[in-house]
Amino acid sequence: MDDILVLDYDDTILPTTYLKEQFSVEELFDDSPPPEMLDNLQDNIIKVLDSLRHFRICILTNSGNRWIPLTCSKMLPRVWEWITEKNIPIYEAKVRYESYYTDPTTWKQYTLRDAMVNISRVGRIFSFGDSEHDMKAVQNMAEEIGCDYRLFPFPVHSSKEELVRHWEFVHTHLREEVL
């Protein structure tokens, strides 16, 4: 029985909205040194991911064009190291399905279904994300296959500090109620 953690990226792992307000997009992935150290955020993300290392973890995003490898390796290098060391797959839902459907929930739901095709028995699916479609896609998939799910909605367009606090909150919540 496999438990699955589905992670959104923008405004969930990376404080994308905040960073785009502070810096040019190029500064978020060019070769120059990172414009800001996000050490507390990296610490908290890694703490949570470590506590869920027995889950099958995947990143499910509507971004494309190597946005995640480029920005994560630059802005959150220790998180990127964790992701690559653990071979965490990155699924680009919009890239896969936008020619066929218009709804972002459908892109993520169908991509998640593709990602789970080789998993015979699913225990629980957890969803971390800041968008309604992050929650709805996991809920729809879980109901489709009849497994449990837990939704962890993140604040929308959160500041860097809010995101740091929210990962800390998730860590506490997981320890107390889930694991």
Ligand SMILES: [Mg+2]
């Ligand atoms: Mg997002």
